[in-house]
Amino acid sequence: MTVSRTFTLTTAEQARVEHIDQLVALGPSGVDELISTMSDPSWTVRRASVAALASLGDDSVGPLCTWLSDQRTEEHSIAAAVDALAASIGKSTTVAVMAMLADPRPAIAADAAQILGRRRATEACAILGKAISHVDDNVAVAAIEALGAIGGSAAIDELIAVMGHRNFFRTFPALQVLAKSGDPRAVAPLASLLDDETFCFEAVRALGRTGSAQAIPPLASLLPRSGDAIVRLIALALADLVTRAEWIGVAAQVVITMRECIGPSLVRFAAALRASDPEERAALAVVLGRIGDESVIPELARLLDDPELHTIATEAIQRIGELHDAAQIAALAVDAATRVAVLPIVNSRAAAASVRALLRDENGEVRARACEALARIGDSASVPQLFATLDDPNPRVALAATAAIQSLGVADTAKRVIAALQHGSPAVRRYALRIIAYMGFAEAYEPVSLAISDADPRIAELAVASLGAINDPRVDGLLAEIAVSPTPTLRAAAMRAAVNRLGENAGELLERGLADDFAWVRYYACQGLGRIGRANAVEQLIARLADATPHVRISAIEALAHLETAAAWQALCSVIRSGDPDERRAALISVGLRPGDAALPFLFEALKSTDVATRLIGLSGLARRPEDSALEHVAVAALDPVAEVRDAALSLLGERWDRAAAEALVDLALACDEEHPVHLTLSRPGACRIAAIAARLANVDDRRAPILASALARMHEGSATTTLFEALTLTNAAARRAAATTLIAMAVDGAYKAVTRVAREDPDLEVRRVCAALVAA
Amino acid sequence: MGEPALTPPLFAIFSDLIEKACGVHYDAGDRPILESKLSTHATELGFDSLLDYYYRLRYDDPGAVELHKLVEAILVHETYFFREYRQLVQLCDHYLTDLVRTRGRARVWSAACSTGEEPFTLAMLLEERGLLDHVEIVASDVSSDTIVRAKAGLHGKRALRDGHPPEVASRYLDAGAAGYAVVPRIRDAVKFATINLLDDASVRKLGRFDAILCRNVLIYFHDAQILKVLERLARSLEPGGLIAVGVSESLLRFGTSLVCEERGNAFFYRSGA
Structure with a gap:
C-alpha cells in the first residue's frame, strides 16, 4: 500500500550511469557528451550526470556556462546545468558565473544569481547587490534570494532601498533577507512597512526574526489596534525574536525591553490564549513566560493538558516561578498539572510548608515531585512526613520519599529507619x-539481621544486600553463612553485599560464588570480583566466559575490564566479535576502559556500527583519550544523524578543556546550521573555547563572524565579553562588525563608548557605518 | 542504594527492547521520562542497576512475563472523555449515520483505547443519535491492565476536562467523589480486547471495520513502525472505510494508499480499495 521510496535503477539506467562514470574518467574530452546526458529522461541518471559534471570542476565550467547561455534546450536540462554549476568544485566557477550575471538576457542572469547564492559566493555580493535594482523582477528577486542564501549583511543599502520602493515582488524576499542579516540598520526600514497593509503582516514577522531589542518598540506600537488578532501576530513575532535573541546571546536585554514595551498589555496577551490556534498559543506562552507574573499562571496552566503545548507551557510556568517565590507558591495552588510543572523548580524555603502539604495530594506525580522538591529545598523538618510517605501506594512516590530521606540525612534518621523496619507494610x-543500604547505619545490624528471616523474600534479599553497607565486624561472618544458604536468591544477595566489604574475606566469598549452581550468584560474583579488582581471580573469570548462561558470561567480561592483566586483555579481545550483541557491547565497554592506544581500533570500528548503543559505547571509550585520532573521530560523531550519538559526542567535546577540542567545536559550529546543538556546546564558558574563538575571529568572514561573536555572548562570562571588546581592534573588519553589534545588543558596560570610538575611528567605512547605526539606535 | 541511572548506551538498548515489544519509540529527549519509569520498576523488583535488570529481561524472563510487566508500567495512558470531540461527531453525522441507514449495521474499532474514554465517548454520541444498537464498538489496547480498568468503566476526575459538552456528559457519566462512572448502557456497548498493534495475527482476528480510531497513538511510534501499523489497519478496513488519527497527526508524508478527505470539519483517511 505504500509508495516505494527507494530508487531502483533499471538495467538500461544502470548502463547509462556506468557510461557516465566512463565519461568522467575521460576528463575534458568527455565533457560534451556528459552535458548531453543532462537531458536523459531518467531523474536518477540526470543526478549522476550533475554529480559527474560538478566533480570535473574547471574542465566542465566553461562548457556548462556556454550551454546555459546559448542552448538551454529544455527545463530539466537547465535545472541540471544550474545544479552542476552550483555544486562544481572548479576554482574558476564563481568568476565564470559572475560574468553570466551581466548577461542582458534575464533568464540567464537569474540562473547565474541562483547559482551564486547556492555556492554561497561571498565574493559575488557586490554584483548581486547591483542586480537587486535590475529592471527585470526575476533577476532582482534571484539576486535578493542569493544574498539571503549567502548570509551576512552584504548589499545592505541596496536591500534597504528595496523597502522604499515597495515593489510587490521584490519587497517580500528583501525583507526576509534583511531580517536575517543581523545588521542594526535593518530594523528601521522593516518597521517603516508596518503602516502599509500590504506588507504589515510580513514586516511584523520579519521584525521578530531580527532578534533585536530595537524591533520591540515598533511591534508594541501596533498594540493600540483593537482585537486579539494583532496580539496573536505580535506574539508570534516576539516568540521568534526571543528565540533569535537567545541564539545571539542577548535574550536578557530583549526581555527587559519586552517587559517595558509589552508588559502593560500583559492581560491582553493572557486573554488571547483562549481564541488562538496551537502555533499562536505556543508563541503566547513563550511571551507570557518571559514577561508574565503569577497572574497569568492559571491561563498557562490550561495549556498543560495539550500534549503539543505541554512542554512550552511548563517552561513558561517555570520561568515565572524562577523569578518570583510568590509565583511558585501561587502555582502550587492552581491544579495538579500546574503543580507537576512547577515543583521541579521550587527551591525557596518560603515554599516548604506548601510543598509539605502536597505530600497528601491526590495526584501521585505531585506527591513524588513534592518529595524531590523538599530534598532540594533542604527541608529537614519534613523528614517525619517523608517517612510517613514511605507507605504511599505509588512506588514512584515512595521511592522519591526514600531518596529525599537519604538526601536530607538528619540526625534521627537511623532511629526512624530502624522503627520503619518494624512497619506492618512490607513495602x-x-x-x-x-x-540503610545507602546510609549504612552500624546500629541497624541487629534489626537487619532479623529482617533476613522476613517472610517476604524481597525483604530478605534486600536485608542481605544491605548488610554490605553496615560497618559491623559480624557482617562478614553472617555473609559467609548466607553464601551457603539453601535459598539461591539469598546467596545472590550475599554476593551483592560482598562487593561493599573490604578485605580478603569478601574476595574469597566471591570466588566461591563463581562455582555456585544458581546463575545469578555467579553473575554477581563475577561483577563483585571485577569491582574489588581481584587480580588473582583472572583465570577463574576467563573460565566463566564459557559459562552456559549468557548473562554470567557478560558479567565475566565486565569484570575483566577492571583487571589490568595481559591475560584479561587477550580474553577481552577474543570476545569483542562475539555473535551476541550484549557480549560484544560488554567487551567493547571493557576494552574502552583500558588506557593506551591498543583499544583505539576497536573503538573506531564501533563508531561505524549500525547499532546506536554500540556507537555510544565506542564514544564513551574515547572520552578523555589524548590521541588526535580519538578527537577526530569524536568530532565526526558530532555530526551523527542519531541525536543520542550526536549529543554524546558533543558532550565529550564540551567536557574537554584542551585547545584541540575547542578548535574542533569551532570548526563544527562554523560548518553546522544554527539549529545544531554544537552551538550550545561551544558557548559553554571555558578559557580554551574563548581562546579558540578569539583566534578564529581574526580571519573569519562576514557570514561566520556573528556565529563566533554570539557564542561568546552566550557564555555570559567576563573573559568572553573581554574577548568581544578585543575583537573591536582586530584587523579583520568582519570580526569588528560582529563584535560591535553583539556588544551593543548585550548592553554591557563600556560597550556604547567603545563602539562610538569605532564608529569614529575605524579604518573601514562599512564598519564605521554599522557602528554609527548601532550607536544611534 | 540510590536510584539506578539510565546512561545513553543503556537508553539505546532499553528503547530498542521496548520498541520491539510494543512499538513505542523513545527519542533522545525522552530519556528522563524513561529513566524515571524504568528505575522505579527495576527498583521495585530489587535491582540496583538497570543493566542487571536488562540482563534479567533478555536472558532470564521465560514467556517475557517481566517484559510485559515493564511495558504495562511505562505505557502512556493519557486520555479523557470527549477528547477531539468534533472529529467523533463528524464521524457519526457524516459517515456512521448514513452507513447504518443504508446497511443497517456498522463496526468501529478504537485501536488504542487505553482506559476506554474514547470508545465510551463514541458510544454516547451514537446513543444520542439512536444508533448505538446498530454499531458494534470494539476497543483494544496493548495493556491488559488498562483494559481491565476500561471494562470497569470507572474513571478519575481528570477523565473529564474543559471543553466537554456538559449535557451529554451528565447523561452518561455518574459523578462521584473519586471521579465518574460510565452508565451501564454505555459501558456494556463496548467490547474490549487486549491487542498489540504489532501483532499481525491478533489484528486479523478482529475482522474488518467500517471505521478505525487510531488517535494520538502513532505519535509514540517511529516512522517504520507507523508504516507497518498503518498497513495492518488499512487491511482491517472495509472498502471505503475510514481511519481517524489525532488532529496533530498526519499520514500524508507516508505516501500510503489511504486518501485524506474532509467530512464536516474533520479529516479522515479513506481506504481506496
Whole structure:
C-alpha cells in the first residue's frame, strides 16, 4: 500500500550511469557528451550526470556556462546545468558565473544569481547587490534570494532601498533577507512597512526574526489596534525574536525591553490564549513566560493538558516561578498539572510548608515531585512526613520519599529507619532497607539481621544486600553463612553485599560464588570480583566466559575490564566479535576502559556500527583519550544523524578543556546550521573555547563572524565579553562588525563608548557605518 | 542504594527492547521520562542497576512475563472523555449515520483505547443519535491492565476536562467523589480486547471495520513502525472505510494508499480499495 521510496535503477539506467562514470574518467574530452546526458529522461541518471559534471570542476565550467547561455534546450536540462554549476568544485566557477550575471538576457542572469547564492559566493555580493535594482523582477528577486542564501549583511543599502520602493515582488524576499542579516540598520526600514497593509503582516514577522531589542518598540506600537488578532501576530513575532535573541546571546536585554514595551498589555496577551490556534498559543506562552507574573499562571496552566503545548507551557510556568517565590507558591495552588510543572523548580524555603502539604495530594506525580522538591529545598523538618510517605501506594512516590530521606540525612534518621523496619507494610520495610543500604547505619545490624528471616523474600534479599553497607565486624561472618544458604536468591544477595566489604574475606566469598549452581550468584560474583579488582581471580573469570548462561558470561567480561592483566586483555579481545550483541557491547565497554592506544581500533570500528548503543559505547571509550585520532573521530560523531550519538559526542567535546577540542567545536559550529546543538556546546564558558574563538575571529568572514561573536555572548562570562571588546581592534573588519553589534545588543558596560570610538575611528567605512547605526539606535 | 541511572548506551538498548515489544519509540529527549519509569520498576523488583535488570529481561524472563510487566508500567495512558470531540461527531453525522441507514449495521474499532474514554465517548454520541444498537464498538489496547480498568468503566476526575459538552456528559457519566462512572448502557456497548498493534495475527482476528480510531497513538511510534501499523489497519478496513488519527497527526508524508478527505470539519483517511 505504500509508495516505494527507494530508487531502483533499471538495467538500461544502470548502463547509462556506468557510461557516465566512463565519461568522467575521460576528463575534458568527455565533457560534451556528459552535458548531453543532462537531458536523459531518467531523474536518477540526470543526478549522476550533475554529480559527474560538478566533480570535473574547471574542465566542465566553461562548457556548462556556454550551454546555459546559448542552448538551454529544455527545463530539466537547465535545472541540471544550474545544479552542476552550483555544486562544481572548479576554482574558476564563481568568476565564470559572475560574468553570466551581466548577461542582458534575464533568464540567464537569474540562473547565474541562483547559482551564486547556492555556492554561497561571498565574493559575488557586490554584483548581486547591483542586480537587486535590475529592471527585470526575476533577476532582482534571484539576486535578493542569493544574498539571503549567502548570509551576512552584504548589499545592505541596496536591500534597504528595496523597502522604499515597495515593489510587490521584490519587497517580500528583501525583507526576509534583511531580517536575517543581523545588521542594526535593518530594523528601521522593516518597521517603516508596518503602516502599509500590504506588507504589515510580513514586516511584523520579519521584525521578530531580527532578534533585536530595537524591533520591540515598533511591534508594541501596533498594540493600540483593537482585537486579539494583532496580539496573536505580535506574539508570534516576539516568540521568534526571543528565540533569535537567545541564539545571539542577548535574550536578557530583549526581555527587559519586552517587559517595558509589552508588559502593560500583559492581560491582553493572557486573554488571547483562549481564541488562538496551537502555533499562536505556543508563541503566547513563550511571551507570557518571559514577561508574565503569577497572574497569568492559571491561563498557562490550561495549556498543560495539550500534549503539543505541554512542554512550552511548563517552561513558561517555570520561568515565572524562577523569578518570583510568590509565583511558585501561587502555582502550587492552581491544579495538579500546574503543580507537576512547577515543583521541579521550587527551591525557596518560603515554599516548604506548601510543598509539605502536597505530600497528601491526590495526584501521585505531585506527591513524588513534592518529595524531590523538599530534598532540594533542604527541608529537614519534613523528614517525619517523608517517612510517613514511605507507605504511599505509588512506588514512584515512595521511592522519591526514600531518596529525599537519604538526601536530607538528619540526625534521627537511623532511629526512624530502624522503627520503619518494624512497619506492618512490607513495602515500608523494603524502603527502610534501601535507606540503610545507602546510609549504612552500624546500629541497624541487629534489626537487619532479623529482617533476613522476613517472610517476604524481597525483604530478605534486600536485608542481605544491605548488610554490605553496615560497618559491623559480624557482617562478614553472617555473609559467609548466607553464601551457603539453601535459598539461591539469598546467596545472590550475599554476593551483592560482598562487593561493599573490604578485605580478603569478601574476595574469597566471591570466588566461591563463581562455582555456585544458581546463575545469578555467579553473575554477581563475577561483577563483585571485577569491582574489588581481584587480580588473582583472572583465570577463574576467563573460565566463566564459557559459562552456559549468557548473562554470567557478560558479567565475566565486565569484570575483566577492571583487571589490568595481559591475560584479561587477550580474553577481552577474543570476545569483542562475539555473535551476541550484549557480549560484544560488554567487551567493547571493557576494552574502552583500558588506557593506551591498543583499544583505539576497536573503538573506531564501533563508531561505524549500525547499532546506536554500540556507537555510544565506542564514544564513551574515547572520552578523555589524548590521541588526535580519538578527537577526530569524536568530532565526526558530532555530526551523527542519531541525536543520542550526536549529543554524546558533543558532550565529550564540551567536557574537554584542551585547545584541540575547542578548535574542533569551532570548526563544527562554523560548518553546522544554527539549529545544531554544537552551538550550545561551544558557548559553554571555558578559557580554551574563548581562546579558540578569539583566534578564529581574526580571519573569519562576514557570514561566520556573528556565529563566533554570539557564542561568546552566550557564555555570559567576563573573559568572553573581554574577548568581544578585543575583537573591536582586530584587523579583520568582519570580526569588528560582529563584535560591535553583539556588544551593543548585550548592553554591557563600556560597550556604547567603545563602539562610538569605532564608529569614529575605524579604518573601514562599512564598519564605521554599522557602528554609527548601532550607536544611534 | 540510590536510584539506578539510565546512561545513553543503556537508553539505546532499553528503547530498542521496548520498541520491539510494543512499538513505542523513545527519542533522545525522552530519556528522563524513561529513566524515571524504568528505575522505579527495576527498583521495585530489587535491582540496583538497570543493566542487571536488562540482563534479567533478555536472558532470564521465560514467556517475557517481566517484559510485559515493564511495558504495562511505562505505557502512556493519557486520555479523557470527549477528547477531539468534533472529529467523533463528524464521524457519526457524516459517515456512521448514513452507513447504518443504508446497511443497517456498522463496526468501529478504537485501536488504542487505553482506559476506554474514547470508545465510551463514541458510544454516547451514537446513543444520542439512536444508533448505538446498530454499531458494534470494539476497543483494544496493548495493556491488559488498562483494559481491565476500561471494562470497569470507572474513571478519575481528570477523565473529564474543559471543553466537554456538559449535557451529554451528565447523561452518561455518574459523578462521584473519586471521579465518574460510565452508565451501564454505555459501558456494556463496548467490547474490549487486549491487542498489540504489532501483532499481525491478533489484528486479523478482529475482522474488518467500517471505521478505525487510531488517535494520538502513532505519535509514540517511529516512522517504520507507523508504516507497518498503518498497513495492518488499512487491511482491517472495509472498502471505503475510514481511519481517524489525532488532529496533530498526519499520514500524508507516508505516501500510503489511504486518501485524506474532509467530512464536516474533520479529516479522515479513506481506504481506496
